[in-house]
Amino acid sequence: MSEEFLKVARAAREAAAELAPLPRAPKDRALRAVADALVARTAEIVEANAKDVEQAREQGTSEAMIDRLRLDAARVAAVADAVRQVADLPDPVGEVVRGGTLPNGLELRQLRVPLGVIGIIYEGRPNVTVDAAALCLKSGNAVLLRGSSSAYASNTALVRVMQEALEGTEVPAGAVQLVPGRSRDSVKELMRARGLVDVLIPRGGASLINSVVEESTVPVIETGVGNCHVYVDADADLGLAVEILLNAKTQRPSVCNAAETFLVHADVAAAFLPRALAALAEAGVTVHGDERVARHGDVVPATEDDFRAEYLSLDIAAAVVDSLEDAVAHIRRYGSAHTDAIVTRSQQAARRFVALVDSAAVAVNASTRFTDGGEFGFGAEIGISTQKLHARGPMGLPELTSTKWVYTGEGHLRTSEGSVLARPDQG
Amino acid sequence: MSEEFLKVARAAREAAAELAPLPRAPKDRALRAVADALVARTAEIVEANAKDVEQAREQGTSEAMIDRLRLDAARVAAVADAVRQVADLPDPVGEVVRGGTLPNGLELRQLRVPLGVIGIIYEGRPNVTVDAAALCLKSGNAVLLRGSSSAYASNTALVRVMQEALEGTEVPAGAVQLVPGRSRDSVKELMRARGLVDVLIPRGGASLINSVVEESTVPVIETGVGNCHVYVDADADLGLAVEILLNAKTQRPSVCNAAETFLVHADVAAAFLPRALAALAEAGVTVHGDERVARHGDVVPATEDDFRAEYLSLDIAAAVVDSLEDAVAHIRRYGSAHTDAIVTRSQQAARRFVALVDSAAVAVNASTRFTDGGEFGFGAEIGISTQKLHARGPMGLPELTSTKWVYTGEGHLRTSEGSVLARPDQG
Numbered sequence: 083m084s085e086e087f088l089k090v091a092r093a094a095r096e097a098a099a100e101l102a103p104l105p106r107a108p109k110d111r112a113l114r115a116v117a118d119a120l121v122a123r124t125a126e127i128v129e130a131n132a133k134d135v136e137q138a139r140e141q142g143t144s145e146a147m148i149d150r151l152r153l154d155a156a157r158v159a160a161v162a163d164a165v166r167q168v169a170d171l172p173d174p175v176g177e178v179v180r181g182g183t184l185p186n187g188l189e190l191r192q193l194r195v196p197l198g199v200i201g202i203i204y205e206g207r208p209n210v211t212v213d214a215a216a217l218c219l220k221s222g223n224a225v226l227l228r229g230s231s232s233a234y235a236s237n238t239a240l241v242r243v244m245q246e247a248l249e250g251t252e253v254p255a256g257a258v259q260l261v262p263g264r265s266r267d268s269v270k271e272l273m274r275a276r277g278l279v280d281v282l283i284p285r286g287g288a289s290l291i292n293s294v295v296e297e298s299t300v301p302v303i304e305t306g307v308g309n310c311h312v313y314v315d316a317d318a319d320l321g322l323a324v325e326i327l328l329n330a331k332t333q334r335p336s337v338c339n340a341a342e343t344f345l346v347h348a349d350v351a352a353a354f355l356p357r358a359l360a361a362l363a364e365a366g367v368t369v370h371g372d373e374r375v376a377r378h379g380d381v382v383p384a385t386e387d388d389f390r391a392e393y394l395s396l397d398i399a400a401a402v403v404d405s406l407e408d409a410v411a412h413i414r415r416y417g418s419a420h421t422d423a424i425v426t427r428s429q430q431a432a433r434r435f436v437a438l439v440d441s442a443a444v445a446v447n448a449s450t451r452f453t454d455g456g457e458f459g460f461g462a463e464i465g466i467s468t469q470k471l472h473a474r475g476p477m478g479l480p481e482l483t484s485t486k487w488v489y490t491g492e493g494h495l496r497t498s499e500g501s502v503l504a505r506p507d508q509g
Numbered sequence: 510m511s512e513e514f515l516k517v518a519r520a521a522r523e524a525a526a527e528l529a530p531l532p533r534a535p536k537d538r539a540l541r542a543v544a545d546a547l548v549a550r551t552a553e554i555v556e557a558n559a560k561d562v563e564q565a566r567e568q569g570t571s572e573a574m575i576d577r578l579r580l581d582a583a584r585v586a587a588v589a590d591a592v593r594q595v596a597d598l599p600d601p602v603g604e605v606v607r608g609g610t611l612p613n614g615l616e617l618r619q620l621r622v623p624l625g626v627i628g629i630i631y632e633g634r635p636n637v638t639v640d641a642a643a644l645c646l647k648s649g650n651a652v653l654l655r656g657s658s659s660a661y662a663s664n665t666a667l668v669r670v671m672q673e674a675l676e677g678t679e680v681p682a683g684a685v686q687l688v689p690g691r692s693r694d695s696v697k698e699l700m701r702a703r704g705l706v707d708v709l710i711p712r713g714g715a716s717l718i719n720s721v722v723e724e725s726t727v728p729v730i731e732t733g734v735g736n737c738h739v740y741v742d743a744d745a746d747l748g749l750a751v752e753i754l755l756n757a758k759t760q761r762p763s764v765c766n767a768a769e770t771f772l773v774h775a776d777v778a779a780a781f782l783p784r785a786l787a788a789l790a791e792a793g794v795t796v797h798g799d800e801r802v803a804r805h806g807d808v809v810p811a812t813e814d815d816f817r818a819e820y821l822s823l824d825i826a827a828a829v830v831d832s833l834e835d836a837v838a839h840i841r842r843y844g845s846a847h848t849d850a851i852v853t854r855s856q857q858a859a860r861r862f863v864a865l866v867d868s869a870a871v872a873v874n875a876s877t878r879f880t881d882g883g884e885f886g887f888g889a890e891i892g893i894s895t896q897k898l899h900a901r902g903p904m905g906l907p908e909l910t911s912t913k914w915v916y917t918g919e920g921h922l923r924t925s926e927g928s929v930l931a932r933p934d935q936g
Contacts, residue, residue, distance in 0.1 A: 325931035443913070471730075489873070495752060496760055506749050
């Protein structure tokens, strides 16, 4: 491991130990100081960002990507506002998750504690640098940030401003660290830093996430790959189904909770598909349908790859299924276990779909777009976990914590016959 | 991957899908059928076990190890009883962890669901084969068991009896699988079975656990390495401290929650150490002490390795520290973050120790031996996690589950201005 990497990782480790026992008030004060500094030093941040934008333009980056990268005064102000919102959220640390008095009189509590040092690997927008840092600090964690190399100058400026703002607070400045270097080597170092980093959260496309999962010896929380389904049941209200499908596909096609496939029960295919295909075509959506879908309108023939695709565009795969169970089997086979929806008037079908679909979220008569920390009332979200360990679905502040058991006695000893109390010197 | 391994892993995967939605009653009936079959087929199990014992003897295995391996009618009956106790425990699956109605009317619930397929890698006693299978089945999971090759005949018989007992129940027989083969290759296959296995739980010594953590691409829950500390504070009642130390070290030295190091505040070293060293010597304990401990009695000089050691024997390391903070620093540096205890009459010292020690369990005026699923009232325990993700400390049935979010609406669509309802065809 390079000296530069070890230096920041060890600094984060030390800061984490200092930060963990802090109660809410000093953490909130520190976050507000960070927000103020971001606004006060907007010019410096925008100037650094201009270098990234210039370089991106020289490299022929698309205007859409450049727009994602760009920071201006309004965007910096929005980033600072988001930090203030995190300061307003309740602190998960110290929450008593379970507790009670054991039969032998030991008082037992399970308390929420910070995870320690969290590594975040991300692409795209530089605002993630600040959002992720704020969520980690609020939950008592130090953070190692590894953003896109295309935003390196912006991220360097943002981290410098945050660290300098923390200098005057009780939160150690070392708790926010940018992983040095633009090369892929620094990602590898982060993935191999077992013992220094407690968890890695990759945020980005499927290829980034898969490579982290494969190579990391640090525990990983997978996020954000969404091949979401809408299943239109035999008992569906077809008007509702068309609108839910359209909303799930088109309201924001580039996000992980957008629908990428719809499945229709054979009994309603003839009634549903002509309406649905017309509505989708009108919304500019290209349908990649199987043979049974193709009987009811113009579609592009679907391949296996279409059913696995996370399009993130105005494309959707479609198939006709013979039963709810076949819909579930399709979802299990091709899905990413993010969010899958059923549209039905049948209580029994809804219950069965919910029981059988093994995904982070299951929606009944609602758009898949609601799987979101903000919609769920978490106030903020670090990502959407599509794995089963530790956290599943939208991750808010409690998902950035672990727990610690504390038991308090008065000289409790364990014997093969049960507990006894030690004899004190002074009664 | 070998065909034999893929066959059992796929069978477990299929069984897991069938088992997951089952409610409690059929799972309990199946567990009781397993218990009955174990008792009814005791002769067959003991006969298979005799082969393992014979082979162990030929290989010159110690009598202590052979005793661990041996099954007789009484031990099989005890194993069956443990299965019945698991049947009596509440079912974590389906529990509503959080839930409510969102401002837009969506009903949101977070439900406990099984993890899927759990791989257990273990050493030693064949009873773990049945205990682990019972806990996995009760929590709705299929299990891939990889026990010690020295117990292969016993484990094969136990799994056969369990599978045949399940044949007559609603729980699919494929939900319990023995990983075929005695070689290390089968452990490697289990560690590389990402997508087929949802989590691996290694149970055993530090070297087993470290090799699994290093090599596995399947998420791992680390268990059971314990370098536990007892810190005797300046404000400790010394009578209490001696008894807690003796209990933590000697009540059962071979287990992970036994103490392996004690630390004494310099202010009470002269008063405490002569008493403690005498009591430990009388109990047959060898003390590996630093120079400041050596001033107060006969000890073996301690090395760095002693402070890192998980002795699991009548040995203990000892050091004098100048402050509570130095004790915490020692524990952070050398400990395994399992269980660390403070003995003190000071409320402030207790509060500070609890806040600063970052371990799965912190004990105040109690023996470290209480960190145990049974003592905590879990009814049963699959192991003690010393990692921070997913589960920390003793793991009972809820720790063998994940969660799923379910949201139910009446045509809820997401727009940039908030939620709206789709118009149904029939109102």
